[in-house]
Amino acid sequence: MTKKIILVLVLTLLLPLFSIAQCKEFAKNEGLPLLGPYTQSGRYHALLLYEGEQIKMYKTLTKGIDYRFILSVGDGLPQNTNFIIMNWKKEIIFDNAKNDFDKLFDYSCQKSQRVLIVVKVPRNNNSEKEKSACVSLITGFKKTE
Amino acid sequence: MKYLKKSCFILFYLKLFIVLFLFSCTTNQNNDNDNVVETSTNNKSEKALDKAKIIFYSLPSPVEMTLVLQSANTEYNEEFLNPLIKIDDYSTNKSLALNLGVYSADLSYCTLFNQQQTMIKYMSATKKIAENLGITDAINDSTMIKLRANYNNKKAILDIISETFLNSNAYLEENDRAEIAALIMAGGWIESLYIGIQLSEKNVKKNPELTTVIIDQLIAIEDLVGLLELYKNNKNIASILPNIIELKTIYFDINEKNRESSYLKICNKIEKIRSNYTQ
Numbered sequence: 001m002t003k004k005i006i007l008v009l010v011l012t013l014l015l016p017l018f019s020i021a022q023c024k025e026f027a028k029n030e031g032l033p034l035l036g037p038y039t040q041s042g043r044y045h046a047l048l049l050y051e052g053e054q055i056k057m058y059k060t061l062t063k064g065i066d067y068r069f070i071l072s073v074g075d076g077l078p079q080n081t082n083f084i085i086m087n088w089k090k091e092i093i094f095d096n097a098k099n100d101f102d103k104l105f106d107y108s109c110q111k112s113q114r115v116l117i118v119v120k121v122p123r124n125n126n127s128e129k130e131k132s133a134c135v136s137l138i139t140g141f142k143k144t145e
Numbered sequence: 146m147k148y149l150k151k152s153c154f155i156l157f158y159l160k161l162f163i164v165l166f167l168f169s170c171t172t173n174q175n176n177d178n179d180n181v182v183e184t185s186t187n188n189k190s191e192k193a194l195d196k197a198k199i200i201f202y203s204l205p206s207p208v209e210m211t212l213v214l215q216s217a218n219t220e221y222n223e224e225f226l227n228p229l230i231k232i233d234d235y236s237t238n239k240s241l242a243l244n245l246g247v248y249s250a251d252l253s254y255c256t257l258f259n260q261q262q263t264m265i266k267y268m269s270a271t272k273k274i275a276e277n278l279g280i281t282d283a284i285n286d287s288t289m290i291k292l293r294a295n296y297n298n299k300k301a302i303l304d305i306i307s308e309t310f311l312n313s314n315a316y317l318e319e320n321d322r323a324e325i326a327a328l329i330m331a332g333g334w335i336e337s338l339y340i341g342i343q344l345s346e347k348n349v350k351k352n353p354e355l356t357t358v359i360i361d362q363l364i365a366i367e368d369l370v371g372l373l374e375l376y377k378n379n380k381n382i383a384s385i386l387p388n389i390i391e392l393k394t395i396y397f398d399i400n401e402k403n404r405e406s407s408y409l410k411i412c413n414k415i416e417k418i419r420s421n422y423t424q
Contacts, residue, residue: 024315039303042206042310043326044318047199057201060365062358064216065209112361114368137201141209143216 019048019134027136030072034104038068038140046136051077052123057137058116061109068140071096071103071119074133081135082120087113108144202372204330204365207250208307210337211257217355219344221258226251227336227423229270238278239381242325243422245274246332249310254340256302264302268292275313278325283312324376331385332422334369338362339419342412349408356408363396388418 027046045057061067071083083096083103093115094105119137205213227247235244252267272284288309295301310333317326341359349356370393376382392414399407 021319024319039208039300039307040311041203041209042307043203043314044311045201045203053199055199055201057203058368058371059203060205060362060368062205062209062213062361065213112358112364114364139203141212143212 023047023134023136026074026134027072027138031070031136031138034070035068035140038142041139041141044136044138046134048132049077049121049135050130050132051121054118054120055135055137056116056118058114059139060114061112063109063112064144065141066106066108066144069105069117070138072136074135076131076133078122078124080122084118086116202368204334204368204372206307206310207246207333207337208253208303210334211250211253213358214341214344215257217352217358219355221260223263225340225343229266231423232270232273235274238325239328241274241278242328243332245271245278246329247336247423248274250333250336250340252306256299256306261296265292280313280316283316284309324379324382327372327376328381330372331369335415335419335422338415342415347409347412349405360399366393366396392418
């Protein structure tokens with residue numbers, strides 16, 4: 001009995017680490033191949049999200065650089081996940097709800113600025129059990145030609 | 146009876162460890178509702194029910210920073226790199242992490258300026274530091290083979306460097322060592338700026354395009370402070386945070402009237418911080 005309890009506790013302990021590793025792998029397989037000519041920015045922003053949860057990412061963009069933003073949403077979550085990029089004045093640069101929930105956005109930066117990227121998984125009020133899946137946000141860059 | 150006592154003892158420590166572990170995992174979650182962003186799928190009830198808002202701070206990587214410096218019509222100078230001879234002086238997690246960032250920026254700089262021989266040496270240095278930090282998978286022998294195979298392909302080399310940076314960060318985050326990844330980011334960002342200010346000869350008029358790039362980094366410093374503050378309870382992060390906050394204050398004082406003197410202050414502060422990291 002004690003052995004079983006210890007096993008359950010150990011598994012509970014390791015679960016968050018498995019989900020981090022699993023979501024990084026998800027980002028690697030789903031997001032990275034979409035970078036094309038862009039160089040990835042050095043970090044996977046990937047984690048397990050539930051319906052109704054939201055990620056915010058502050059990103060510095062530099063003048064003279066082109067950026068690509070790639071959102072990947074795992075199968076368990078609604079694919080109409082909202083993806084918005086705003087400038088420092090909270091003016092919307094991109095809103096995928098107005099672009100068929102597109103998950104890829106290219107931006108040529110003309111002026112250095114800090115943007116806020118918001119990813120919001122919609123809540124499904126009809127579902128009895130909250131669903132979860134990996135969500136990743138990958139950015140790439142290249143010199144403006 | 147003795148067996149039962151031993152089991153209870155193990156269970157108690159396991160529970161304690163789990164509680165501490167779960168507490169440590171919530172450091173990058175912000176439960177404040179002050180910055181809730183109205184999105185197009187939101188409604189009032191949803192907004193009220195919003196769960197944890199997880200915040201990321203994404204600084205320009207060393208490769209991105211040096212690409213920006215190169216865009217500003219600059220030249221290569223090997224004297225700006227942190228000498229490889231210092232590598233054996235770095236033994237603590239803090240000095241190893243900061244200098245992994247520093248050498249990554251140096252590596253990007255020499256690659257962008259087609260210094261292949263130096264690039265190989267600096268990649269070997271970053272591999273050694275990464276190994277000493279316990280990041281064995283990020284830069285391995287196959288990385289070095291790929292690097293040599295793409296010796297003359299700058300884009301491919303930059304992708305390899307970025308990949309090693311990505312793998313290091315991923316490894317550290319997966320192993321609950323995200324504060325080490327934050328130190329690497331800080332080291333890389335400071336080194337990129339250090340190279341930039343040396344290229345500008347600390348003179349705001351020398352290369353206006355370059356100084357604009359450096360001054361524009363006041364946007365990024367806010368993200369660096371945000372990133373470091375996520376781990377401010379870590380003693381290594383706490384030890385570097387005050388200097389970064391001082392740099393932020395100097396950055397935010399700059400205006401058109403004091404541009405020349407403030408730029409010099411920024412340069413001096415960056416030199417001081419870089420000297421602390423690489424000593």
